[in-house]
Amino acid sequence: MHDEAARAEGHPGFLAHHFTDVEQQRESAKLGMWIFLLTEILLFGGLFCAYAIYRSWYPDMFHNAHKALDLTLGTTNTIVLITSSLTMALAIRSMQLGRKNLTMVHLVLTLALASTFLVIKYFEYAHKFHLGQLPGKFYTYQGIEGTNPHIFFTMYFAMTGLHGIHVIAGMSVIGWMLYRTAKGHFSAAYYTPIEMTGLYWHLVDLVWIFLFPLFYLIR
Amino acid sequence: MKSGSNNHGHVLPLRVYLTVGAALFVLTGITVWVSTFNLGPYNLVVAMIIAATKGLLVAFFFMHLFYDNKLYFMIFGFAIAFIAIFIVLTMFDTQARADVNPIEGRVIQPEAAIYEQKPALSPADSSVHK
Structure with missing residues (x-):
């Protein structure tokens, strides 16, 4: 009933009653999303700080321990995640142009690439579990020279693990967006939820862009 | 928040996304390639400069910060x-x-x-x- 009245006045159905116009609603959503992303950056910031301290304390150990990581798998995962970021950006662009089916294709591609990332990560993790290259007191591996090699794997699992949780969260939201796109909830006039999902997904990509050289490319 | 920067309906050309994507792939290749040389402490500096460049490309173009x-x-x-x-x-x-x-x-x-x-x-x- 409310919506009927609103539409009669020329308000689109997706415009919540507490906003003056569509533009204000969109800008508010974006402001809220960026503030959330700020808290996400600070969350990872704590781990980056811990990483900086330990690496500056044990530079040689970090160099030796990083050889236990598979550079090929790491580089592949970087390419996979960047590509998924690109397809996510293209999904938003497709909806800006009102092309629903193309949006869904791009969202499915993004999901497929995100799954690929997680599968590769699973093989990397499984290999390390098998060798006992585990965090902290669970570390039993004997093949790495240097002081406190378990700290490298503590940081590795903490940072890539938290990042992996973000990948799973991002995939859930992308899946939800896929469902809503299929339901016809979005159009060229209203695609804010997909745009916000995209911002989140790009941040996940952004974090990995820094994790990759910090763990796989130590010299 | 004012509509002075109103870019609703601002659709970037496909070319922009593909160029940025290609640049990210190339920079990934460069950072892996550079890591094969021993530059002493500068390996970390170079790796971080490349990562920051990639990060800014993602933020500016994929996240639209350059236009928003x-x-x-x-x-x-x-x-x-x-x-x-x-x-x-x-x-x-x-x-x-x-x-x-x-x-x-x-x-x-x-x-x-x-x-x-x-x-x-x-x-x-x-x-x-x-």
């Missing part, structure tokens, strides 16, 4: 700035402890659990794969 209201860029910038302050000030402490008190500068090696029961190194396990 500059308020969002400020929020992003503040997050980065405060992390920098956080890390630098913390490291003033952790890097200088030994100068003040040698005991504090000791590595935590003796307390770590893995040193309690360390069997002889078995060569079968020492095969790192790279």
